[in-house]
Amino acid sequence: MEILRTENINKSFDDRKIIKDISIHLKQNELVSLLGVSGCGKSTLFNIISGLYVPDCGKVFLNGEDITGKPGNISYMLQKDLLLPYYTVLDNVCLSLVIKKGMNKKKARETASPLFKTFGLDGVQDKYPSQLSGGMRQRAALLRTYLASNEVALLDEPFSALDTITKDEIHEWYLDVMQKIKLSTLFVTHDIDEAILLSDRIYIMSKNPGVITDEIVIERQKPRSNDFMLTNEFIEYKKRIISSLK
């Protein structure tokens, strides 16, 4: 079932066309990546989908409802974890429940607490973000995003600030967590391996102006693991993506 769709999104800044006629869709429980080089307008598209920017023309639909320019419907997560240093990890994670879903603090804590185990964050509830490692912080940010999401989460290069080894670990973890929770995800990345490993489908985006040039379905069954990256199948996908990025 289709859950999110954009129709012919266009956006210019100072007469420069950033993105042009972007029409993409996301099905329930699907992970779709938006892959493109830096500066292709991925983040602009993101801000439009999350409602923070209003497109010049085009529309965004969530479950058939027009949410163009209306923030608060879709949760998103950035490369910067944006955990607030003055709240404990638990309260950071609860933030979306309090603001978005209007829960009181106690109820929010009760809702969020059981998920700490699922997300591999057990025992850090009462710590402050500064006491966590980079990987842990991204996990906490993802948990906050998950709790904020009604159905859809936008992840904007969430793991790109992590070092390679931590990144491998967090990919493994991410694939594992996604088996346990249901989340339809639109994932922005410039990392080809990451896109193939995690996605059900990949949109390739080119720049000047940003348009969708290709759409690739990754047929590999889930659950996947990092071993997928060592197969010929993976390399074939990679070849195809590299050629369409050119």
Added chain:
Amino acid sequence: MIKKSRSTIFKLAPFISLITVFLIWLILSEGGVIADYMLPSPIAVVKAFIADFDTLMKQASVTLTEALYGLCTGIALAFFISILMDRFEFLYKAFYPILVITQTIPTIAIAPLLVLWLGFSMAPKIALVVITTFFPITISLLDGFKSADKDAINLIRSMGGGKLQIFHYIKLPSALPHFFSGLKVSASYAIVGAVISEWLGGFEGLGVYMTRVKKAYAFDKMFAVIIFVSVLSLVLMAIINLVKNLSMPYMKIEEQNKN
């Protein structure tokens, strides 16, 4: 081991220097190097403090009342003005220069005017304390609000939060460390401001007491009250530090992480 003993020395350093200054003072005055009427000996100062203890406490309660009323009003005013100036850009542009100009006027010059306008009661003293304290707090709050992370603000917006929530969850907590550094400066201004305004007209308070003992050439008492005033400022700053640590427990953890 070496590291540990070094850190002990570092902790003791301020006490050692204080004791050294005290000893030099003691030797200079007791040894007769400097005449008694120019620099009374610390022993005489302590004696004067003990002899005048009741009076000092009574006067201090007046000065502290003025300082605290003034400081609290200053804080309230600073919050009010800085929130408005942060919310409306044109107010910021319009009033920032005026704020700076008010700070270039020497306190000692406006104090007599305030007495003229408001009389000899507590009002002109409190007014002076308000004028001197609200500025550092306003500026630090404004800087604090401006330092709020734009992405964090967008995050709250993406959760459907409005201006009030952005203020509550992002702007106010981001401004808190700035607020406390402004408040610390203001706290010492508050007591000094109250004392200065008492010099220039009044019937009660440490400032009035100070002018009286000065006119009587009782320098031991003069020194006693000067030291007492700075101790009061230090106590007030220590209280503020305590409140700061209680209201921002995460700061302490961050500092520990750095070490």
